[in-house]
């Protein structure tokens with residue numbers, strides 16, 4: 001059997017195969033973050049489509065962290081029943097699901113939060129508006145908020161939690177020397193910039209107990225001048241097992257919709273798996289299961305990365321927007337390649353509000369490619 005479709009574990013989470021749906025902001029929640037019915041439908045489609053693990057789109061842990069309209073919230077207990085419906089729906093279809101928790105930090109869009117926060121005062125950098133420096137009290141409040149959100153993840157019946165530490169959101173901002181200029185205990189060298197992540201992971205672990213799966217999506221490098229380097233990212237990876245993480249998803253890049261982490265124009269196999277060099281560094285620094293995201297499109301590339309031991313799981317976002325049942329199609333040999341054009345026209349800013357997680361090319365596509 002193809003190695004992609006062999007079972008595997010992350011912590012005590014047993015998965016039927018090694019394909020993961022990477023977190024994808026679905027933009028299917030109301031203004032308070034409550035999921036709309038379309039979100040349950042989408043998750044059912046993904047679970048039926050045979051992906052081994054669904055990672056939800058990022059959910060905001062505190063009202064000050066809503067990154068954009070339509071983002072799902074997990075910041076109050078009232079939200080548990082509607083979240084439970086999502087977990088139940090996925091389980092009914094035989095799927096597994098981990099919730100990604102996040103705070104948008106300096107990237108929260110106008111119209112979502114009154115002002116944006118970051119480790120230090122920041123302006124420019126293509127931000128919509130300057131971000132003010134977060135206070136010490138707010139830091140404590142948000143560490144607690146991450147823990148409380150993770151408790152809700154568990155109470156709602158999901159299979160695990162993933163802490164979002166990539167793409168220039170709040171945790172990524174603390175890790176980045178470009179954004180974190182603090183001179184107190186929350187800033188300084190790599191180790192000190194990691195302190196916020198350490199406290200968040202402790203808070204989460206305390207609330208979920210010792211065995212509930214805790215994953216991280218780590219931006220191992222920012223890919224911008226003066227940002228987090230791959231060497232520093234590797235130092236962080238080496239610390240993750242000690243922070244009691246069960247698995248790591250490797251990404252990179254700065255900025256939610258940035259071209260570095262969501263690369264366009266993946267038209268040939270040599271452009272696929274664009275964070276493989278980071279995975280190779282991570283492999284040497286940790287024994288944790290590695291989930292690799294970024295540009296996977298064809299079965300032979302996925303298979304090769306797993307067989308060579310560069311990663312344990314293959315994670316995809318855009319291909320599963322285009323075809324939520326791609327895993328089933330790959331398994332059944334209907335096709336060996338995603339039909340995704342890597343055009344990024346599914347990004348909400350391109351598409352307009354409310355139609356994220358839909359591929360606008362669907363109507364013009366003919367039958368899926370068979371090679």
Ligand SMILES: Cc1cc2nc3c(=O)[nH]c(=O)nc-3n(C[C@H](O)[C@H](O)[C@H](O)COP(=O)(O)O)c2cc1C
Pocket residue numbers: 022023024025026056057058100164166167217251261262263293294295296315316317318319346347348356357
């Ligand atoms: C519409 C859209 C929404 C995304 N939302 C998230 C998100 O909520 N959390 C996250 O970690 N990454 C998010 N990403 C990034 C993807 O998870 C993934 O890292 C990136 O698209 C590269 O993988 P791909 O080539 O398989 O698309 C998003 C990407 C797209 C296109």
Ligand code: SF4
Pocket residue numbers: 318319321322339340341342343344345346347358359360361
């Ligand atoms: S718009 Fe469609 S084809 Fe383009 S990247 Fe998104 S899913 Fe792929």
